[in-house]
Amino acid sequence: MKFTHTAISLLIFSSLLSCGSSDKRPAGHIEEERQAAIAQGRKQALRLAISECTDSLEMEKILIDVRVTETTLRREGEEGLADNYVESFLATLDSVNPDLYADITSPL
Secondary structure (H helix, E strand, O other): OOOOHHHHHHHHHHHHHOOOOOOOOOHHHHHHHHHHHHHHHHHHHHOOOOOOOOOHHHHHHHHHHHHHHHHHHHHOOOHHHHHHHHHHHHHHHHHHOHHHHHHHHOOO
């Protein structure tokens, strides 16, 4: 079975979230989750670097993956992790593909 980046991300996050709410998790575990969310956001943005991704369909798939992961985290009640993930993604995207960053963050 072939796993997409989204599926792998969701598996990682679901395993991190399986311990219950952040109130009941040890502080070290919460920090590991936060670092994993930041690393995953950065990794997704790096896939959109100008030199890495020239196919617009692939770019759209990556952006959809990012949105699905963020939505899943929020649905699980992990607002902080979702924020860490998206902030890391956007900060990295701004440095590796500023034009795409401007396109997706500009108001309609």
